[in-house]
Amino acid sequence: MLGLLREPHSGYDIKKHFEQSLRNFWQAELSQIYPLLQKMEAEGLVRSRHGASDIGPTKRIYKRAQKGTKELHRWLEEGPIIGKDRISYLAQVYFLADLDDIDKAISYMKSLRDEITKKVAALEIIESNWRSNDTRYPNDLADEEFYPHLTLALGIKRLGATGEWCEDSLRKMQVRRRWTNAKRSQL
């Protein structure tokens, strides 16, 4: 939130940012955003003023205060925060054996692959649009756009790797299915 509030934005605007550029690695609901903005204002990290909307009712526009910038920089200079990412679908994969049904496991993996494929395609469209709308993309972008580009690039790379893993896994699982069927027909 502090990062986004380098430029003035309303809570509603912030939600749009979460839905657009940040959605690959962070999300937040309006019901979390509004109280947090109020809390941050009480703490002196941001300041608000009223602003007219181009379209729709008036907004409350927040912007980072000096204290907020200091806090943001402190967070950035702490170094990378890693190691706490949860991946729900991996928890499911981990326990697929419990179904004791290789066909169900394979169809699980296929639908995972399909979802991943969709997501990577969506990111690639974002990137190709960016590329065609800005001749500076990617290496001559201003810093404010270059770092977001890096996060997009990682999103594409990771999802691509995940898609390949799905295909690898499917191949391994299909081999196991043949094995199982061979055994069964021996009975």
Added chain:
Amino acid sequence: MLGLLREPHSGYDIKKHFEQSLRNFWQAELSQIYPLLQKMEAEGLVRSRHGASDIGPTKRIYKRAQKGTKELHRWLEEGPIIGKDRISYLAQVYFLADLDDIDKAISYMKSLRDEITKKVAALEIIESNWRSNDTRYPNDLADEEFYPHLTLALGIKRLGATGEWCEDSLRKMQVRRRWTNAKRSQL
């Protein structure tokens, strides 16, 4: 938790599992595990009995009930849960421009690369130990071990891709630094 409780375990044992094989995609504290076990028992998903420990005080041993197995299978058959993973360090990367200091940004990325390198090395050691202790690894493993192997393989693959992205990003950033310095010396 239901997945793990196919075999009987105490809360303390479950914590060990989270610290070992599941740590790459899921974690939980004892203070979350114990109340949850109690809640699940009240709901009839698991049953508990007392059990002696090899070492240390007696344990409360939980095991999945039929209802728990049903619930686990329902969850698995729902299909993949995706799209809500948060990656804190990407939020940091996104806003690195705010520091307005390419050297700080580069040292951020270097320390990210170092952390990723460490993690991938740790996973590779787990895998190579597994491989040397079990000749069936990976394709002839029993299902109960094969699916955990898949999650380990994805962990390695994703971290590897992330490490490559760090190196790519560092190269791009170093080019930008030279650019900035060239500009500065023109003044």
Added chain:
DNA sequence: GATGACATGTAAACTGTTACATGATTTG
């Protein structure tokens, strides 16, 4: 007998989601 690992829990604080509630403004 001190230390550390084993073992189980509670309380308070914090974080996040879902549901509810309200109302303004724009567009068809």
Added chain:
DNA sequence: CAAATCATGTAACAGTTTACATGTCATC
């Protein structure tokens, strides 16, 4: 004027972490 979007919020619940509290058993 109906529906969609814009805009801001609260309340209840669910999930998670940190700190606190207690006690057992094995090893040095």
